[in-house]
Amino acid sequence: MTAKKTGYYCQQCGHFTSRWMGRCSGCGGWNTYVEEVAVPARHGRASGHREEDPRPLIEVPLMDGERRSTGMAELNRVLGGGVVPGSLILLGGDPGIGKSTLLLQVAGAVGSAGHRVLYVSGEESPHQLKLRAERLGVNSTELYVYPQTNLETVEEQLARVNPSLVVVDSIQTMFLSDISSAPGSVSQVRECTARLMQLAKKQSVSIFVVGHVTKEGMIAGPRVMEHMVDVVLYFEGERHQTFRILRGVKNRFGSTNEIGVFEMSGTGLREVANPSSFFLMDHVCRNVAGTVVVPTLEGTRPLLVEIQGLVCPTSFGTPRRMTAGVDHNRVALIMAVLEKRLGLMLGNCDAYVNVVGGVRIDEPAADLGIAVALASSFRDRAIDGSMVVMGELGLTGEIRPVTAVDKRIREAAQLGFGCCIVPRQKGLPKAGELDIKEAATLAEAFDLVF
Incomplete structure (x- = not known):
């Protein structure tokens, strides 16, 4: 031997x-x-696939299978309209963030719509799943629960049950018997993912796979796993806060710029239809220095978030610069522009910038809002609470146009704001009683704001 x-x-x-x-x-x-x-590479023809001759692309028929709704509009938005038959979807997130809760609610909604669902649990017993289902109100007769970690056995039950949707919770607990390494190892995760991909394509069944996240924030296992699947979703949020954000980082069937917003409650995750009002429900910007509202854009969805800035004299030789929700280097760049172009002496002050609600802003349209919040705190002058600002800030102090300004303005008008500071550009829309003011430079914007 x-x-x-x-x-x-x-x-x-x-x-x-x-x-x-x-x-x-x-x-x-x-x-x-x-x-x-060492697991040898498996070459040769995959099971269930027949060899085809090359043919022109225009002769290839379109896939006749329509997207299936998950029963959650926010999840459908992130997926691009629903679940594509035969797709493999990887869902990652921190422990306890609500991954299993989300997928159990999806399984119940799909089962209630008349489609058979198989929930494969490698971490919880059927009794534990039953307790969670009772709390979430999931009582579909088409939802089948199967506690198993052997993927060969799961494959046999999948052929017998013939479901339309499969949930595997989680991929780190699955194993193949012909691989001697432990579950969760690189070999097991890679081969199990490849086997699930073959099952999804062969039987045209949609499969959701839960993936654990490491302390660095990446899905545990080899990075090749993210390349193998069709869709990669990250479930984000803070444990001490009730909201959760579902973000797509890879999607072969739709855009990766969309986000879904949920609120965690005692009866499960609830969709947030208007995230802007949700993030601004504790907005106390009136007569308070250092706060301003900025319309941001996540995919096609405008979000109004509150940016807070705090500037105070430093007690040490080197001033502190701390940020939460925005890029630290971007804030340092904006502070340098404020010093050079407006004469605000921030070099001997500590500066703190925070986005309320734990939202992460990556787009440059929030530059003007960060600058206004810092200047408001430095001058100790409050900003009108009915005002929103937007614009990208250049090193020479100019304010550059932003994309989708019409969506941002309409969202601000719907939430009752009265004034909007925007970069000077052509084709600005009218938004009812909302007063739109244009500024080409940072100095002009500050004259309008203060």
């Missing part, structure tokens, strides 16, 4: 080496190599 060949796999990126090394040459991680049995 020949001994099986072993090797060392990086537990973060899946890089293989024949000997142990302290630092991974693939991702740069330290002490990430673990000895496992």
